[in-house]
Amino acid sequence: AQRLSGPAAEELHRAAAMGRARLAADLGDETDLLIADRRYTWIHDLAGRVINEDRPEAVSRSDRIDRIVTNRWLGIPIFLVAMWFVFKITTDLSAPWVDWLDGVLTGPISRWVVSILGLLGLSEGWFASLLVDGVLGGVGSVLAFIPVLLSLYFALAVLEDSGYMARGAFVMDRLMNRIGLHGRSFLPLMVGFGCSVPAIYATRTLSNRRDRVLTGLLVPFMSCSARLPVYVLFAAIFFPGAASLVILGLYLLGIAVAIVVGLLLQRTLLPATAAPGLVMELPPYRLPNARSIRYHMWLRTRAFLEHAASLILLTTLVIWLLTAIPWGGSGTFAQTPMAESVFGRVSTAAAPVLRPLGFGSWQSGGALLSGLVAKEVVVSTLGQIYGVESAADETGDTTFLGDLAEIVTSFGRAVADTLRALPGLIGINLQREEAEDTAGLAGAIRAGFDESSGGHATAAGLAFMVFVLLYTPCMAAIAAERHELGAGWSWFSLIGQLIIAWLMAFVVFRAGVWLGGI
Numbered sequence: 025a026q027r028l029s030g031p032a033a034e035e036l037h038r039a040a041a042m043g044r045a046r047l048a049a050d051l052g053d054e055t056d057l058l059i060a061d062r063r064y065t066w067i068h069d070l071a072g073r074v075i076n077e078d079r080p081e082a083v084s085r086s087d088r089i090d091r092i093v094t095n096r097w098l099g100i101p102i103f104l105v106a107m108w109f110v111f112k113i114t115t116d117l118s119a120p121w122v123d124w125l126d127g128v129l130t131g132p133i134s135r136w137v138v139s140i141l142g143l144l145g146l147s148e149g150w151f152a153s154l155l156v157d158g159v160l161g162g163v164g165s166v167l168a169f170i171p172v173l174l175s176l177y178f179a180l181a182v183l184e185d186s187g188y189m190a191r192g193a194f195v196m197d198r199l200m201n202r203i204g205l206h207g208r209s210f211l212p213l214m215v216g217f218g219c220s221v222p223a224i225y226a227t228r229t230l231s232n233r234r235d236r237v238l239t240g241l242l243v244p245f246m247s248c249s250a251r252l253p254v255y256v257l258f259a260a261i262f263f264p265g266a267a268s269l270v271i272l273g274l275y276l277l278g279i280a281v282a283i284v285v286g287l288l289l290q291r292t293l294l295p296a297t298a299a300p301g302l303v304m305e306l307p308p309y310r311l312p313n314a315r316s317i318r319y320h321m322w323l324r325t326r327a328f329l330e331h332a333a334s335l336i337l338l339t340t341l342v343i344w345l346l347t348a349i350p351w352g353g354s355g356t357f358a359q360t361p362m363a364e365s366v367f368g369r370v371s372t373a374a375a376p377v378l379r380p381l382g383f384g385s386w387q388s389g390g391a392l393l394s395g396l397v398a399k400e401v402v403v404s405t406l407g408q409i410y411g412v413e414s415a416a417d418e419t420g421d422t423t424f425l426g427d428l429a430e431i432v433t434s435f436g437r438a439v440a441d442t443l444r445a446l447p448g449l450i451g452i453n454l455q456r457e458e459a460e461d462t463a464g465l466a467g468a469i470r471a472g473f474d475e476s477s478g479g480h481a482t483a484a485g486l487a488f489m490v491f492v493l494l495y496t497p498c499m500a501a502i503a504a505e506r507h508e509l510g511a512g513w514s515w516f517s518l519i520g521q522l523i524i525a526w527l528m529a530f531v532v533f534r535a536g537v538w539l540g541g542i
Contacts, residue, residue, distance in 0.1 A: 054201070080293045086308040090191065093223050094306075099195030104376050106188065110179040110450065114172060115256060115268040116448050118442035121171035122256070124434050129167065131425035134160055150348065152241070158344030158408070159337070172256050173249060173325050181320040185312035189214075194306065203286035204296030211237040216246030217275075218324065220501040224508055238286060240509045241517050244497050245274050245282040250399035254492050257403055260475075262485035270486070274493050281494060281524065300311055339401045343367060343408060362409060381491065381526070382477035382484030382533040398498045410468035477531070483536025487529040495525035 044055040051058055056365055093102055134156060141152050183189045193210045200209055209230060216223035223243045227236040247255075255274055257268035290296050346367035350360040362368050363386060371390030378384040378392070387409045394405040422430070470481055477484035496502060506514035 042394040054198075054440045056201070084308070086187070086306075089309055090306065093128060093188070093191050094194055096198075099191070100199070103192050103195055104276075105219055106183065106192070107275070110176070110183070111272045111275070113179045114176045114252070114446045115259070115271055117258065117442055118175040118256075118400075119267075120438040120445070125167065125171065128431055128432055129160060132431055134423065135427060136424075137401045141531075153348065156343075158340055170325065170329075172252055174247060174321055176252065177217060177321045178317060181317040182312045184540055185310070185316050187307045187309045188402050199283070203283055204290035204294075205235060205238060205286065209235060212239050212243060213246050216243040216248060218242050218249055218515040220246070220248050220497040221504045224504040225499060227508060233292055237509050237513055238289055240465055240505055241289065241513065241520075242282040242317045244501060244517065244521055245278045245285065245494065246398065247278045250494055250498070254399065255404075255489055257466070258485050258489050261470050262482045264423050270489075274489055277490065277528075278493050281528070283521075285524070339394060339467060340396050340404055340408070343390075343401075343405055346370075347408065361516070377526075378475075380516040380533075381487050381529040382480060383473055383488050383539075385472055385476040387472055387475065388488065391490070392493070392495070395492065396499060399492065399501070402492065407465055408464050477533070480533070480537050483533050486536060487533035489530045491529040494521060494528055519542055 026301045047055050047058065069262045092098055135157055137160060138152070141155070146152055180189075193214065196210050208225075212223045212226040212230075214223075215226050220243055223246065224240050227243075229240045230236045231237060231383070252271075255271045256267070259270045270374075347365045349359065349366045351364055351366055351369045367390055368386055371386040371393060374389040374393060375386050377385045378389055387406070390400050390409060393401040433535050471484075473484045473488070474481035502514055502518055506516050509517075
């Protein structure tokens with residue numbers, strides 16, 4: 025509602041605030057909840073007088089479950105446990121399929137492309153580099169993470185179809201009120217875990233301009249799905265035994281930072297106003313429907329690919345072009361060492377700013393610069409940077425039938441590894457112990473971080489993930505903020521996110537070094 029102004033109105037506001045505080049102290053609960061409770065009590069009494077039932081009233085199974093799930097003290101811990109299972113499924117069950125797709129794309133597929141180019145007499149030169157290093161090396165690195173997105177959307181679809189997701193919004197309403205937001209702000213923030221752009225546009229559902237601005241500023245701290253491939257890759261490299269816990273910790277860190285930022289803005293630039301109580305219907309619990317889950321998985325994954333495919337391809341080609349152009353015009357196009365290219369020199373110029381964070385190399389700087397366009401291309405940029413020399417060298421020593429056998433064999437291995445990972449959801453570890461593979465992208469990244477951090481690669485890797493979590497999601501999100509909140513708030517958001525990301529990454533890296541170089 026519109027806040028009235030003037031001396032008389034201010035006196036009324038003070039009296040109302042005193043009345044709310046007195047009622048909360050006397051009755052032991054917040055006035056918004058008390059008002060909603062009285063409304064439902066009146067509705068229940070009225071319905072009882074006009075409705076005749078032949079059978080005695082019984083407490084439904086959903087109501088019995090809600091006594092625990094939406095409990096004032098147990099609701100948030102149960103919500104966190106549910107989120108932990110979501111990320112456990114996302115990391116553990118998808119990992120074998122990520123490895124399988126990555127192996128197929130960088131192995132047989134790359135060899136087939138190189139062989140076809142050889143038959144056409146195009147195995148050398150810029151065109152071969154474009155296809156193998158640019159398209160396959162870049163886009164292929166992102167396509168390999170489709171199983172991660174499918175796993176995430178599967179877990180979220182199960183929670184939604186079972187009726188629990190509405191309970192999550194309900195138990196989070198009290199926390200939202202603590203930072204001066206209405207419980208309805210939880211919906212845009214929840215959408216932000218999928219993509220920041222529709223989440224920012226979802227703030228239109230809030231009637232108050234102040235709530236729209238504050239919610240829009242907090243949305244970017246909700247870790248969107250585009251960041252997830254970066255987490256999965258780096259958590260597997262630096263925390264192979266606790267990847268799911270690290271990823272869950274990153275999501276919780278984003279929520280914690282949003283809470284702190286919300287409290288600061290509430291006390292400074294965006295003072296809180298009285299918000300109406302949250303009234304929502306909780307659907308009954310039900311068994312998830314397989315067809316519905318499959319539909320939501322496909323719909324969301326297709327939306328991600330449709331949104332990201334053209335952007336990833338365009339950014340990948342631009343990055344490849346910048347890596348192919350020699351700095352200062354001295355050198356051969358498409359054969360210039362990447363560090364001496366335009367991309368390498370620009371990334372090198374940005375590296376000193378990142379040096380205190382433990383990853384002050386031009387490779388990391390280049391990946392983060394491309395991440396300003398879209399987080400989906402961070403992994404593809406790293407794939408191009410670290411795989412530029414080896415991708416084109418796989419000339420296909422195996423036969424076509426040998427490659428097909430490799431694909432089928434690795435597929436069967438992925439199925440077996442997934443079945444072995446299932447008991448891990450309840451703490452039973454049946455995974456195979458394998459020697460660390462340092463020959464691919466993971467080994468190159470770890471070696472690069474070890475060099476740039478002075479031997480503290482794990483701390484630097486964690487700081488890198490924190491920076492990816494907290495800095496600007498993408499230019500599309502900034503454009504959405506500018507459209508919905510205005511140019512001033514969008515610049516405030518962009519600069520503020522970069523400052524917060526730098527400070528938090530610095531604290532994480534220095535803490536890791538101080539704790540013994542984790």
